Amino acid sequence: MQLKTCHLVIVLLVLAGCTSRTKEIIKEQYIITDIICDRIDSTDKQPTKEDLQGFIIGTRDTFDTLKKKGRSINISVYAKSVALSDRVNNKEDISMDELRQFVKMTRDAYKLILEEDKK
Amino acid sequence: MSTIIVSDLKSFAAKCVWQINDVQKNLDSILESTVKETFTVNEWTALWNQSQVNKEVQNLMSKYLIEVTELSKSSLQLINEDAVIREANKTKAIDKMKIEEDLKLSLKGLARKSLVRPFNLMDFYKDLDDKWFDNMISGATASQETPIAVKDRDGNDLQIKITNAVIEYMIANRFMILKVGKDTFKQFLLLCSDGQDLVALKLIYSNMDTTALINQYKENAVKLAEIYKQDQDTKAFWLQMATTLGGKLISLALGSII
Numbered sequence: 001m002q003l004k005t006c007h008l009v010i011v012l013l014v015l016a017g018c019t020s021r022t023k024e025i026i027k028e029q030y031i032i033t034d035i036i037c038d039r040i041d042s043t044d045k046q047p048t049k050e051d052l053q054g055f056i057i058g059t060r061d062t063f064d065t066l067k068k069k070g071r072s073i074n075i076s077v078y079a080k081s082v083a084l085s086d087r088v089n090n091k092e093d094i095s096m097d098e099l100r101q102f103v104k105m106t107r108d109a110y111k112l113i114l115e116e117d118k119k
Numbered sequence: 120m121s122t123i124i125v126s127d128l129k130s131f132a133a134k135c136v137w138q139i140n141d142v143q144k145n146l147d148s149i150l151e152s153t154v155k156e157t158f159t160v161n162e163w164t165a166l167w168n169q170s171q172v173n174k175e176v177q178n179l180m181s182k183y184l185i186e187v188t189e190l191s192k193s194s195l196q197l198i199n200e201d202a203v204i205r206e207a208n209k210t211k212a213i214d215k216m217k218i219e220e221d222l223k224l225s226l227k228g229l230a231r232k233s234l235v236r237p238f239n240l241m242d243f244y245k246d247l248d249d250k251w252f253d254n255m256i257s258g259a260t261a262s263q264e265t266p267i268a269v270k271d272r273d274g275n276d277l278q279i280k281i282t283n284a285v286i287e288y289m290i291a292n293r294f295m296i297l298k299v300g301k302d303t304f305k306q307f308l309l310l311c312s313d314g315q316d317l318v319a320l321k322l323i324y325s326n327m328d329t330t331a332l333i334n335q336y337k338e339n340a341v342k343l344a345e346i347y348k349q350d351q352d353t354k355a356f357w358l359q360m361a362t363t364l365g366g367k368l369i370s371l372a373l374g375s376i377i
Contacts, residue, residue, distance in 0.1 A: 021346055025339050031321050032336045039329060047329045054333040061340035065347045114317075 022069070023117055029062055030110035037107050040100050052099040053088045059106050060085040072116065074109040081106070 036055060039045050047055070060081040066073050080102055087094055324332060 022343065025343050025346075027317060028324075028339055029336060031317060031324055032332050032339075035321065035325055035332060036329070045329050047333070051329050051333045054337055058333065058337040058340045061337070062343055065340070065343045069347055069350075 026066075026110060026113055026117070029058075030107065030114055033103060033107040033110055036103050040103060049094075049096065049099070052096075052103065053094070055103060055106075056081060056084045056088055056099075059102075063109075066113070071113065074105075074112060077102075077105050077109040 033055075036047055036051075039047055059077075063073055063078045063081055067078060084094060084098075084102060324335075327335070
């Protein structure tokens with residue numbers, strides 16, 4: 001019985017650790033997106049098309065996992081990330097304006113998730 | 120031991136002031152028949168003595184050997200010096216990259232610790248001087264005996280102790296903290312202690328170039344998926360445990376009824 005209790009405690013600790021780490025990662029994703037947004041608007045360290053394509057793939061993977069976890073996410077951003085990443089994989093051309101708009105949408109989506117976490 | 124470099128020999132032969140056909144011919148034939156890139160003086164002398172040249176030419180070659188050996192020595196010295204300088208520069212560049220990378224990781228680690236347990240280190244360096252780091256460490260250590268009175272964001276009084284983990288971090292990263300500069304580190308701690316963890320994180324990330332940022336972003340997505348998988352595995356494990364336990368309880372209950 002003691003062994004079972006021990007297992008239960010370990011399971012709870014692991015689950016608690018996972019939740020906290022997930023929150024930290026979402027914070028980091030938000031910060032990175034925020035910096036990319038700033039850089040798009042400035043003349044310094046402007047992201048290249050390849051950088052932004054990498055961003056699309058990263059966003060799709062992040063939102064895929066969040067969706068699986070049952071987190072409420074901005075569906076239009078998720079749908080856009082799926083559509084854009086398919087276009088990246090098919091090597092279709094995506095305009096810089098479209099990419100810029102997507103990064104900004106993603107930042108707002110992360111912000112909403114973080115605000116929800118605070119509640 | 121001195122070595123004779125074949126490329127030096129060739130170059131010397133081309134510039135040779137005494138263009139005696141026999142010498143040139145023999146030299147060429149020796150150089151063509153060897154795959155070696157260097158000779159010791161003794162090896163070269165033995166090789167040369169075997170060749171078909173008369174005494175006069177051999178005497179000339181002795182002079183030649185001395186000059187070639189000297190030439191090789193100076194070439195070698197230059198090559199070695201150059202290699203040492205290049206190696207030092209390479210190590211320096213690697214060290215710099217490693218320090219910067221470690222610094223980013225350490226600051227990220229500290230940011231995470233701070234998110235869990237906000238603290239206010241700013242009280243330790245109102246009077247920043249050359250010994251600011253030592254003062255900070257001694258102040259942090261003393262706080263374990265006598266907690267420090269600080270105010271939180273809402274102006275409430277708090278008694279805080281700097282945890283061992285944070286002190287250990289500061290000592291372990293002393294060099295890097297000094298390297299990043301007290302102003303940046305001060306700003307970072309100020310943001311952490313004020314609960315502005317997002318801005319503190321931004322301070323760390325904003326130094327990275329865009330491609331590195333995107334790579335970090337993609338890595339985070341992968342980490343998130345791994346955590347989710349781990350989470351699912353744990354839940355499955357627990358479900359299995361609960362089913363086994365439940366099954367056993369039911370069978371025990373049935374057994375006692377029967």
